[in-house]
Amino acid sequence: MNRLKPNTLKGRQQRLAALLLIFIVLTVIDPRSLLVQLLAFFFLAAIIVSAVKVIRERSAMKSK
Structure with missing residues (x-):
């Protein structure tokens, strides 16, 4: 089974x-x-925060 890697882009996704x-x-x-x-409200807030982190990390990878 795949283990969740929390500090990587894949883990965040x-x-x-x-x-x-x-x-x-x-x-x-x-x-x-x-x-x-x-x-649901708290999960929605967590989804938004997680999505922002994923988007920032992806854009940082593309700019390299």
């Missing part, structure tokens, strides 16, 4: 994919529940 999957599952379960809405 894997983490982003996992966060997106969790976000989708949370919103499908019960979108009206307050707890699910709060969890």
Whole structure:
């Protein structure tokens, strides 16, 4: 099984994919529940932060 490498571009992409999957599952379960809405909000924030890191790292690699 592949181990997650958190400090590499591939690891960040894997983490982003996992966060997106969790976000989708949370919103499908019960979108009206307050707890699910709060969890989805925090996962959405984590997705945005992770996506920004991936985009920055990709653009840094392209500029080299």
